[in-house]
Amino acid sequence: MACFEPASIAEYERRRSEFRARRDYFVPALASLGLGVPVPPDGAFYAWADCTAASAPLGIKNSWDFSFEVMRRAHVAITPGRGFDTAQTAQFVRHSSASSVDHWQQAVARLTCMLA
DSSP: OGGGSSHHHHHHHHHHHHHHHHHHHHHHHHHTTOBBSSSSSOOOEEEEEEOHHHHGTTTTOOOOHHHIIIIIIIOOOOOEEGGSSSSSTTEEEEEEEEOOHHOOOOOOHHHHHHHO
């Protein structure tokens, strides 16, 4: 029953607001890097992004290799799509918003340098 107490509800709303702010930052940031999110998350703490446009100038042909190069060059961890679906997984990567906006800003700066 404690989860329905006013203090618990307030904490839930605070956390929900934090996740909304993260999503509202990182989905447009990813899109600006050529990592479009076709369906913005509305309750999940991750985004499914198409890496086709971002990986093509690098000569990378799939999300597995793109994820590896992002980790190697930008020191940002993303996950290739094949671990989460069976359709078009070679073109999609998964990004988590479980980290803070500060960490996302650092990641976007690193990705910008890598993809520029």
